[in-house]
Amino acid sequence: MAIDWQAFWLTLQLATAVSVILLMLGLPIAWWIAFSGWRWKFLVEAVVALPIVLPPTVLGFYVLVALGPRSPLGRWWIALTGHTLAFTFAGLVIGSILYSLPFAVQPFAASFASVDRKLIAASATLGASPLRTFFRVVAPLSVPGLITGTALSFAHTMGEFGVVLMVGGNIPGVTRTVSIDIFDRVQSSDYAAANQTALLLLAFCFVVLAVVYSVNRKAWLLGPIK
Amino acid sequence: MSGSPSDERTTGTVSSPVSVQDKIAVALLDVAFRKRFAAPSQEFVLEAEFRAGPGFTILFGPSGAGKTTLLDCVAGLAKPDSGRIAIGDRVLFDAAPGIDVPVSKRSVGYVFQSLSLFPHLTVEKNVQYGLAHFPQVERTTRGSAVLQAFRIAHLAKRYPREISGGESQRTALARTLVTDPAVLLLDEPLAALDAPTKAKIIDDLRQWNQDHRIPILHVTHSREEVFALGERVIVLDAGRIVSQGTPHEVMEAPQQETVAQLLGFENIFDAIVETVSPQRGTMACRVAGDGGPVLLETPLVRGGVGSTLRVGIRAGDILLATAPPVGLSARNVIPGRITSLEQRDVIVSARVKCRVEMEVHLTLAARDSLQLAPGREVWLVIKTHSCFLMRR
Numbered sequence: 019m020a021i022d023w024q025a026f027w028l029t030l031q032l033a034t035a036v037s038v039i040l041l042m043l044g045l046p047i048a049w050w051i052a053f054s055g056w057r058w059k060f061l062v063e064a065v066v067a068l069p070i071v072l073p074p075t076v077l078g079f080y081v082l083v084a085l086g087p088r089s090p091l092g093r094w095w096i097a098l099t100g101h102t103l104a105f106t107f108a109g110l111v112i113g114s115i116l117y118s119l120p121f122a123v124q125p126f127a128a129s130f131a132s133v134d135r136k137l138i139a140a141s142a143t144l145g146a147s148p149l150r151t152f153f154r155v156v157a158p159l160s161v162p163g164l165i166t167g168t169a170l171s172f173a174h175t176m177g178e179f180g181v182v183l184m185v186g187g188n189i190p191g192v193t194r195t196v197s198i199d200i201f202d203r204v205q206s207s208d209y210a211a212a213n214q215t216a217l218l219l220l221a222f223c224f225v226v227l228a229v230v231y232s233v234n235r236k237a238w239l240l241g242p243i244k
Numbered sequence: 245m246s247g248s249p250s251d252e253r254t255t256g257t258v259s260s261p262v263s264v265q266d267k268i269a270v271a272l273l274d275v276a277f278r279k280r281f282a283a284p285s286q287e288f289v290l291e292a293e294f295r296a297g298p299g300f301t302i303l304f305g306p307s308g309a310g311k312t313t314l315l316d317c318v319a320g321l322a323k324p325d326s327g328r329i330a331i332g333d334r335v336l337f338d339a340a341p342g343i344d345v346p347v348s349k350r351s352v353g354y355v356f357q358s359l360s361l362f363p364h365l366t367v368e369k370n371v372q373y374g375l376a377h378f379p380q381v382e383r384t385t386r387g388s389a390v391l392q393a394f395r396i397a398h399l400a401k402r403y404p405r406e407i408s409g410g411e412s413q414r415t416a417l418a419r420t421l422v423t424d425p426a427v428l429l430l431d432e433p434l435a436a437l438d439a440p441t442k443a444k445i446i447d448d449l450r451q452w453n454q455d456h457r458i459p460i461l462h463v464t465h466s467r468e469e470v471f472a473l474g475e476r477v478i479v480l481d482a483g484r485i486v487s488q489g490t491p492h493e494v495m496e497a498p499q500q501e502t503v504a505q506l507l508g509f510e511n512i513f514d515a516i517v518e519t520v521s522p523q524r525g526t527m528a529c530r531v532a533g534d535g536g537p538v539l540l541e542t543p544l545v546r547g548g549v550g551s552t553l554r555v556g557i558r559a560g561d562i563l564l565a566t567a568p569p570v571g572l573s574a575r576n577v578i579p580g581r582i583t584s585l586e587q588r589d590v591i592v593s594a595r596v597k598c599r600v601e602m603e604v605h606l607t608l609a610a611r612d613s614l615q616l617a618p619g620r621e622v623w624l625v626i627k628t629h630s631c632f633l634m635r636r
Contacts, residue, residue, distance in 0.1 A: 144374035
């Protein structure tokens with residue numbers, strides 16, 4: 019009876035990979051949501067928000083199907099690597115990205131949208147391209163939102179269970195995350211070990227969030243919005 | 245631009261435009277377009293057609309007249325429905341062939357009323373923002389030259405939240421002017437400043453204008469700015485150009501009632517010339533009212549006895565006395581009675597019935613010390629030269 023450090027380490031890797039990828043992937047999506055004038059934009063917003071309300075098993079089921087050998091994506095991956103995406107770490111990352119997408123995109127988009135439009139206009143009249151305006155004006159003024167979105171997607175992935183179980187199963191060192199480890203121990207009535215791991219996860223997530231919010235508070239104080 | 249002539253020479257050399265822009269710099273701004281725009285109360289069609297040469301062209305008019313929309317169209321922040329905008333032979337917008345140059349490529353400098361300094365960048369970095377296409381060394385030299393010229397070099401390392409309104413103003417102007425725009429748009433950037441600070445900055449702008457000679461469109465509500473800066477005034481009302489010319493032509497002899505109202509004549513009356521005194525330079529005009537006419541002594545204008553014209557009197561130009569005044573130089577003393585008093589912000593607007601109804605503006609202190617109230621008998625005192633005459 020001890021803490022499964024392998025599962026813990028794996029979960030950390032997963033959460034880090036997911037939040038880093040979401041930071042890159044979420045920026046253009048959030049930019050588009052914040053600034054597009056397309057009339058059907060709300061449909062895209064609804065799709066992005068779906069993972070918040072869907073049961074993780076539903077999302078996990080469709081991800082599993084999409085990654086499987088019968089889908090174009092699955093076949094392409096098999097042709098490329100020789101094995102299926104399901105029940106691999108890469109598959110887990112893809113599932114988790116979808117699962118945590120709204121937790122990154124929504125804070126990003128909200129903070130982009132709150133940047134004074136006049137500053138964006140001023141940047142353009144000073145000759146800056148939209149890309150330069152984004153990196154020199156919009157992103158720096160959205161730092162609190164970027165921190166919040168990245169932290170939320172990290173923490174959300176740390177604690178994810180349903181999608182992981184559906185897409186990854188329970189392969190030690192490959193897809194066995196902390197939450198699955200805890201579930202497993204409860205199933206085998208090892209409550210003491212489950213308690214230890216659960217407590218560790220709880221403490222870890224609390225510390226991460228506390229650090230993030232404290233940094234964020236400073237960012238708010240340093241970066242005057244308005 | 246700055247205090248010493250040597251500074252000016254430095255600025256002139258350092259920030260002089262490259263050869264392509266030199267050609268643009270002397271070009272005229274040609275504007276002829278239509279755009280629908282939503283004013284707070286109703287929808288207007290903005291119809292702008294004018295040509296602006298080097299120097300200040302003032303856009304004057306009430307809020308919602310379309311002044312900012314006009315500037316936005318020139319800058320590319322708004323898109324006209326039809327028409328053409330060009331600087332010399334460089335077309336910025338032309339609806340027919342579908343030309344619409346992006347904002348960032350127009351070389352149109354724009355200083356907003358909100359100034360919109362980047363809050364996360366120092367004054368220095370704000371000013372260098374538009375110089376991204378230059379190497380770092382040149383960015384620094386150009387940046388510090390313009391900081392010098394606008395007398396804000398000592399603020400280089402400060403953030404916008406740490407500087408005053410006038411300093412923010414200078415920073416915003418410096419940030420735009422350092423890019424050597426082909427056209428400059430100023431949307432009431434001086435509105436929030438106190439008079440002395442404003443006067444200094446207007447002085448600097450005039451200086452800069454003499455060195456650069458590019459078309460400058462300047463939106464303002466302030467008469468002082470019109471006379472201090474304007475070589476040419478365009479009066480906009482409800483999306484239309486209702487008058488244009490030199491400040492004196494437009495402001496001193498408004499030709500149309502809309503213009504008069506824009507200029508703050510709260511009191512406008514139809515009048516008939518009763519007598520003229522060419523040797524005194526005055527005449528008497530009869531304004532019809534309830535229970536008999538009111539006679540006003542006004543400055544002399546062309547048109548003989550019996551001609552009809554319109555008299556405009558600003559509410560702030562009328563004095564109010566609670567007893568019949570004596571020993572005054574003012575020629576028009578009219579008895580009447582207060583019908584209503586209304587406080588608007590820090591002024592009091594009094595309506596006085598004296599056969600005709602006049603609006604008079606007072607300070608709060610004046611209302612209180614004279615103990616004015618509706619029903620009170622008063623005498624209105626109006627100087628001859630406070631009566632502005634317009635054609636009918």
